[in-house]
Amino acid sequence: MIWNENKECMSRDEMTALQSSRLVKIVDYVYHNVEFYRKKMQKLDLMPSDIKGVEDIAKLPFTTKDDLRDNYPFGLFAVPKSQIVRVHASSGTTGKATVVGYTRRDLDVWAECVARCFTMAGVSREDIIQVGYGYGLFTGGLGAHYGAEKIGAMVVPMSTGNSKKLIAMMLDFGVSAIACTPSYLLHIAEILEKENKIGELKLKTAICGAEPWTEKMRLEIENKLHISAHDIYGLSEVMGPGVACDCSFHKGLHVCEDHFYPEIVSSDTLKPVPDGTTGELVFTTLTKEGLPLIRYRTKDLTSLDRSVCECGRTSARISRFKGRVDDMLIIRGVNVFPSQVEAALLEVEELSPHYMIIVDRINNLDTLEIQVELKDAYFSDEIRGLETLTKKVGHVINQNLGLNAKIKIVEPQTLNRSDGKSVHVIDNRKIYQENQGV
Amino acid sequence: MISKQLSIFIENRQGRLGEVLGVLKNNNVNILSLSLADTTEFGLLRLIVSNPALTAEKLVKEGFSAMLTDILVVSIEHKSGSLQGALNALSDSGINVEYMYGLSVHGEKATVVLKASDLKKADEILAENGYSTLSAEEIVEF
Numbered sequence: 001m002i003w004n005e006n007k008e009c010m011s012r013d014e015m016t017a018l019q020s021s022r023l024v025k026i027v028d029y030v031y032h033n034v035e036f037y038r039k040k041m042q043k044l045d046l047m048p049s050d051i052k053g054v055e056d057i058a059k060l061p062f063t064t065k066d067d068l069r070d071n072y073p074f075g076l077f078a079v080p081k082s083q084i085v086r087v088h089a090s091s092g093t094t095g096k097a098t099v100v101g102y103t104r105r106d107l108d109v110w111a112e113c114v115a116r117c118f119t120m121a122g123v124s125r126e127d128i129i130q131v132g133y134g135y136g137l138f139t140g141g142l143g144a145h146y147g148a149e150k151i152g153a154m155v156v157p158m159s160t161g162n163s164k165k166l167i168a169m170m171l172d173f174g175v176s177a178i179a180c181t182p183s184y185l186l187h188i189a190e191i192l193e194k195e196n197k198i199g200e201l202k203l204k205t206a207i208c209g210a211e212p213w214t215e216k217m218r219l220e221i222e223n224k225l226h227i228s229a230h231d232i233y234g235l236s237e238v239m240g241p242g243v244a245c246d247c248s249f250h251k252g253l254h255v256c257e258d259h260f261y262p263e264i265v266s267s268d269t270l271k272p273v274p275d276g277t278t279g280e281l282v283f284t285t286l287t288k289e290g291l292p293l294i295r296y297r298t299k300d301l302t303s304l305d306r307s308v309c310e311c312g313r314t315s316a317r318i319s320r321f322k323g324r325v326d327d328m329l330i331i332r333g334v335n336v337f338p339s340q341v342e343a344a345l346l347e348v349e350e351l352s353p354h355y356m357i358i359v360d361r362i363n364n365l366d367t368l369e370i371q372v373e374l375k376d377a378y379f380s381d382e383i384r385g386l387e388t389l390t391k392k393v394g395h396v397i398n399q400n401l402g403l404n405a406k407i408k409i410v411e412p413q414t415l416n417r418s419d420g421k422s423v424h425v426i427d428n429r430k431i432y433q434e435n436q437g438v
Numbered sequence: 439m440i441s442k443q444l445s446i447f448i449e450n451r452q453g454r455l456g457e458v459l460g461v462l463k464n465n466n467v468n469i470l471s472l473s474l475a476d477t478t479e480f481g482l483l484r485l486i487v488s489n490p491a492l493t494a495e496k497l498v499k500e501g502f503s504a505m506l507t508d509i510l511v512v513s514i515e516h517k518s519g520s521l522q523g524a525l526n527a528l529s530d531s532g533i534n535v536e537y538m539y540g541l542s543v544h545g546e547k548a549t550v551v552l553k554a555s556d557l558k559k560a561d562e563i564l565a566e567n568g569y570s571t572l573s574a575e576e577i578v579e580f
Contacts, residue, residue, distance in 0.1 A: 374503075376505075379505055381443075381447075381505065382553070383477060384536075387477070409447075411447060411448070411449050411501070411503050412501075413501055414449075
């Protein structure tokens, strides 16, 4: 099934024409409604009329997460606050969150994109779908929710945190589709396997995202649960989940190109690279009203394929993610920047400024350990004192990152000192390395 | 009298305790008593040694987290109920014992190492109740 055959199966020429006319409009729109873009374009001596179609897109300036931070919270919104009906927020590189806003029409477009993605994964109005992404500031829960409702499926808004209840409802309701992070689904699968309940499942499809994963993991989910598993991609700055998703042929993720214009640029020169070449993914939102973004650098490394897919869709596909341009980590679906951890630890007087982040995946769940050193003056030879401190650090990290971390006090002078570019992260999951091999 | 104990923070990894003891051996430090408190992540090694200040210095030089901690070494009768008497005296005065371990037994006498919430007050209370606390020299000679 294809949700919107008209848009998803457009000929390349029609798509380019549609994107071009929308790009011309959005450039004119941001020039007149967002001071940040007007100034940026003026600096480049660029007028909206200089952009006549997608062939001119490289003339436009980039937008980064730092630009959103510098204009925190609402500085890049193109409409008065009265027209914004919802905000979401994600991790910023430092203390401040990245805030995004949606008009009512933006929410409609978002639901439309998610509906396309879920339909790609085989979801229809006949399905009962559990949304196992967090509801709240994170775009995952509400994004998936509205898309599933648009299709007309029966939505069970599970959110995160209670596997036992999720499994009970999955079995009792006869849940046929689930949207959650792939690692969480594998975790659920293992519990079901142990309890010998896989045979009782009505589950047939899963739409997993919010973290990078591998083809191997996807097949493992499919084999364990006897379902089809799909990769959904998105980021809050651009919209949220639903920017792209893979169809039943699993040969890349179809981008909702009529709403988000994708480019791949060289991570060194920032110049566009040919299709098929790996580089940084850049999106221009073509229809967004609340927070339109021009050439937003996702920092995700992937490649683009504009050939027609076996499923009949003509939309451009992005490959599995090969890495990040920056040092952002995605842990249990939550974006984490080492700089955030550093800023949080600086709040704790007892700690030295050295730290090490160790990420691993144990029983399919991401683990986060933060190793810290104590300042000599704060050393206690009482276990109670050290444990109180560990708890305090854990609390500060949780408040700043929204994640529970295991805090480990290590012996002084054992953590990497900043000799030039010091290593602060050990990621034992090796997800990107695996994808680079595929 | 308040005495000094050597406290060493040790990560829970294989061989680390042996490395500490190696430093002590190389510096001819004799251990009079020890206690090892362990959690899943780390251990705290508490030592009564002949020359705690010098030993701490050597350990720090070798990259260990060693420090001197104030403690009391309490001399008690080596008979049933004598330790309880000392502890009752402390708790009646609102003093909390953080940790304690045995130091030695010598004929009619025994000694315990004790860390309390208020060491100075604990020392006074113990004296008032007829318990003596040992000085550094007395500990070595005991």
